[in-house]
Amino acid sequence: MLDTKTNSAPKVGLFVTCLVDLFRPSVGFAAVKLLEDAGCVVEVPPAQTCCGQPAYNSGDREDTRAIARNTIEAFEGYDYIVAPSGSCAGMLKKHYPLLFKGEAIEQQAVEFSNKVHELVSFLVDVIGVKSVSARHEGSVTYHDSCSGLRELRIRSQPRALLSSVEGLEIREMKEADVCCGFGGTFCVKYPDISNAIVGKKTQNIRESGADTLLAGDLGCLMNMAGKLQREGSGMKVRHVAEVLAGMDDTPPIGGGRN
Amino acid sequence: MQITSPSFKENSRGALADAQLQKALGNVRAGFIDKRLKAVEALPEFDLLRDNARAIKDHVLAHLDLYLEAYEKKVTESGGHVHWAETAEDARRIVLDICRKANARTVTKGKSMITEEIGLNDFLEAEGIRPVETDLGEYIIQLRGEHPSHIIAPAVHLNKEQVEADFRRVHKHLAEGRDLSEPESLLGEARSVLRSEYFAADVGITGANFLVAETGTSIIVTNEGNGDLTQILPRVHIVMASLEKIVPTLDDASQILRVLARSATGQDMSVYTTLSTGPRRPGDPDGPEEYHVVLLDNGRSSMLGTEFQEMLRCIRCGACMNHCPVYHAVGGHAYGWVYPGPMGAVLTPSLIGVDKAGHLPNASTFCGRCEEVCPMRIPLPKMMRHWREREFERGLNPATQRYGLGLWAFFAKRPRLYRLASSLGIPVLSLLGGGKRRFRYLPLAGGWTKYRDLPAPEGRTFMQQWRDGGASVRARVA
Ligand code: SF4
Numbered sequence: 075m076l077d078t079k080t081n082s083a084p085k086v087g088l089f090v091t092c093l094v095d096l097f098r099p100s101v102g103f104a105a106v107k108l109l110e111d112a113g114c115v116v117e118v119p120p121a122q123t124c125c126g127q128p129a130y131n132s133g134d135r136e137d138t139r140a141i142a143r144n145t146i147e148a149f150e151g152y153d154y155i156v157a158p159s160g161s162c163a164g165m166l167k168k169h170y171p172l173l174f175k176g177e178a179i180e181q182q183a184v185e186f187s188n189k190v191h192e193l194v195s196f197l198v199d200v201i202g203v204k205s206v207s208a209r210h211e212g213s214v215t216y217h218d219s220c221s222g223l224r225e226l227r228i229r230s231q232p233r234a235l236l237s238s239v240e241g242l243e244i245r246e247m248k249e250a251d252v253c254c255g256f257g258g259t260f261c262v263k264y265p266d267i268s269n270a271i272v273g274k275k276t277q278n279i280r281e282s283g284a285d286t287l288l289a290g291d292l293g294c295l296m297n298m299a300g301k302l303q304r305e306g307s308g309m310k311v312r313h314v315a316e317v318l319a320g321m322d323d324t325p326p327i328g329g330g331r332n
Numbered sequence: 333m334q335i336t337s338p339s340f341k342e343n344s345r346g347a348l349a350d351a352q353l354q355k356a357l358g359n360v361r362a363g364f365i366d367k368r369l370k371a372v373e374a375l376p377e378f379d380l381l382r383d384n385a386r387a388i389k390d391h392v393l394a395h396l397d398l399y400l401e402a403y404e405k406k407v408t409e410s411g412g413h414v415h416w417a418e419t420a421e422d423a424r425r426i427v428l429d430i431c432r433k434a435n436a437r438t439v440t441k442g443k444s445m446i447t448e449e450i451g452l453n454d455f456l457e458a459e460g461i462r463p464v465e466t467d468l469g470e471y472i473i474q475l476r477g478e479h480p481s482h483i484i485a486p487a488v489h490l491n492k493e494q495v496e497a498d499f500r501r502v503h504k505h506l507a508e509g510r511d512l513s514e515p516e517s518l519l520g521e522a523r524s525v526l527r528s529e530y531f532a533a534d535v536g537i538t539g540a541n542f543l544v545a546e547t548g549t550s551i552i553v554t555n556e557g558n559g560d561l562t563q564i565l566p567r568v569h570i571v572m573a574s575l576e577k578i579v580p581t582l583d584d585a586s587q588i589l590r591v592l593a594r595s596a597t598g599q600d601m602s603v604y605t606t607l608s609t610g611p612r613r614p615g616d617p618d619g620p621e622e623y624h625v626v627l628l629d630n631g632r633s634s635m636l637g638t639e640f641q642e643m644l645r646c647i648r649c650g651a652c653m654n655h656c657p658v659y660h661a662v663g664g665h666a667y668g669w670v671y672p673g674p675m676g677a678v679l680t681p682s683l684i685g686v687d688k689a690g691h692l693p694n695a696s697t698f699c700g701r702c703e704e705v706c707p708m709r710i711p712l713p714k715m716m717r718h719w720r721e722r723e724f725e726r727g728l729n730p731a732t733q734r735y736g737l738g739l740w741a742f743f744a745k746r747p748r749l750y751r752l753a754s755s756l757g758i759p760v761l762s763l764l765g766g767g768k769r770r771f772r773y774l775p776l777a778g779g780w781t782k783y784r785d786l787p788a789p790e791g792r793t794f795m796q797q798w799r800d801g802g803a804s805v806r807a808r809v810a
């Protein structure tokens with residue numbers, strides 16, 4: 075929980091994530107709003123790029139280490155580092171320290187990783203946010219992205235905050251915790267398999283009867299949105315932060331109209 | 333067994349287009365997952381047992397030589413023989429020698445993935461010895477001339493109707509009008525056909541789930557009891573096992589047994605847990621006259637001390653593949669060799685070389701469900717990543733991938749250039765997305781747009797907007 079003794083607002087460095095930066099800035103602004111509403115001071119260090127997963131998961135350890143070093147330096151001096159993505163937060167938190175085992179920078183990497191959190195779990199578990207003041211008319215279904223779920227144990231937190239949104243109804247899909255087939259570079263390296271996996275996912279999504287799909291990771295969201303739209307579905311797709319922040323007046327991911 | 337792992341992509345395309353297979357794979361999703369979950373939830377100490385199981389195997393792997401020697405000593409004391417096989421070739425020769433000495437014409441076999449690994453059936457057949465699989469699933473795929481597609485459910489890629497057709501094709505001596513519509517009737521028919529084979533067999537070959545150092549005992553678990561008949565009725569019993577099957581004590585074996593069946597089939601225990609120690613002793617009512625253990629290395633000892641050592645904890649429960657979205661999509665044969673799914677993606681490159689099996693550790697979304705359910709807590713995704721690192725170091729991945737990644741990394745390591753490039757490129761891409769805000773096709777993004785639309789960027793990057801104040805956006809929501 076928040077340390078109330080120090081009595082000063084926690085200083086949060088926002089790790090925007092490359093996909094949010096490039097494809098959906100609204101998510102970044104929604105994250106800022108949620109953090110500020112929760113009493114944090116938010117800064118966005120300009121020297122950040124990507125968490126390095128494309129290199130890391132392609133076996134390119136040297137480039138990953140270079141990117142990780144940049145990131146660790148860019149975020150020095152913050153109380154917390156928060157990312158609107160379970161996957162990137164998982165990378166920063168769980169994998170960065172492993173990249174520097176036995177090296178001088180390891181301690182710094184560990185200290186850095188201790189301060190890293192995914193946005194929604196940070197709000198709930200660290201700050202103690204119990205509800206948000208937002209309104210969203212309609213029903214949503216929530217997909218548990220893999221890294222957030224299994225590396226960071228994010229499952230109840232988004233649902234808890236969503237249930238405080240006025241007018242919103244949660245309709246759980248079947249197999250909400252099963253991978254959507256995105257997998258970073260996997261989806262372009264093995265498009266046929268990825269397509270089969272996301273096809274099962276979109277079926278579960280549609281069968282939920284919800285009108286909006288939410289998740290906490292933009293990669294997965296773009297994958298599922300792209301598939302739903304190719305299938306001709308009118309389902310709206312958004313990052314969970316947009317709804318929690320009450321910033322759902324932008325067009326949904328991929329437009330959402332055919 | 334022919335290795336087709338290098339054509340994993342083609343294999344998987346074939347698998348995805350195979351309607352029968354896709355139907356059968358639906359059973360994997362439906363069958364195993366819920367049963368495991370129920371069994372696990374009914375046992376509060378399950379996670380504790382997993383920790384113990386891991387510790388037992390880690391301890392063994394740290395002292396493998398000692399335990400193997402102790403085991404050999406006990407087997408010898410009880411009148412059995414231990415044969416060390418460094419390679420598949422060695423193992424095949426050893427088995428053939430034993431069979432020849434026993435004048436064997438027919439060999440019955442319990443389920444054993446090791447014999448698949450060394451291609452024993454084809455080899456024996458070429459030498460004029462007839463192998464007969466006695467596990468129902470193995471029996472079915474032997475009839476079809478196929479290989480297992482799953483390590484505990486070898487015929488899981490088949491539907492009941494296919495099996496019925498095979499039985500009618502092969503069991504010509506049985507009445508044509510017989511009813512084979514239920515799984516039980518198929519099992520019954522296989523049993524009655526196999527019964528005479530058990531008595532005809534000169535040698536019985538089984539695998540082993542555990543080798544117990546303290547007693548020289550080998551342990552197998554089955555649900556059909558076929559393993560018992562395979563090892564008790566013939567004159568000679570051969571146990572085929574790989575080195576890492578060793579555990580120190582019977583107590584250790586029973587601890588791991590508590591997580592094995594629950595993880596595999598959701599049973600508390602398999603129906604039969606069969607222990608065998610040496611040949612028949614004077615006064616024993618049954619049992620073989622000769623008892624042999626063939627201990628196969630085949631590359632495993634070279635995993636010791638590497639980042640792949642933990643893979644040797646595997647107890648072959650199959651939970652990782654039962655929970656794998658890639659396995660669910662393409663089935664086991666697409667992996668192109670004996671071991672499919674996540675455990676195969678780690679083990680196969682160790683055994684046949686990453687140059688041949690390179691696709692396997694790459695064809696994973698790293699969703700982590702395998703590691704989550706693995707009773708031995710094997711960090712499968714981490715080890716798949718290690719294989720990717722080895723491939724990268726050796727330059728084994730395709731050139732286009734390397735260049736793409738190199739170009740991206742160049743920018744990702746240089747925040748200022750990255751910012752500049754993205755602030756120029758992204759707004760253009762956004763405009764190109766047009767009113768629909770997405771792409772049905774985009775050059776160089778074919779892997780994506782073949783099956784899904786690509787959402788277009790919203791407009792200027794977050795960093796651009798933030799630098800310019802971001803205030804306008806915040807004002808909008810305030
Ligand atoms: S890797 Fe784990 S889950 Fe997979 S078969 Fe081995 S023990 Fe079972």
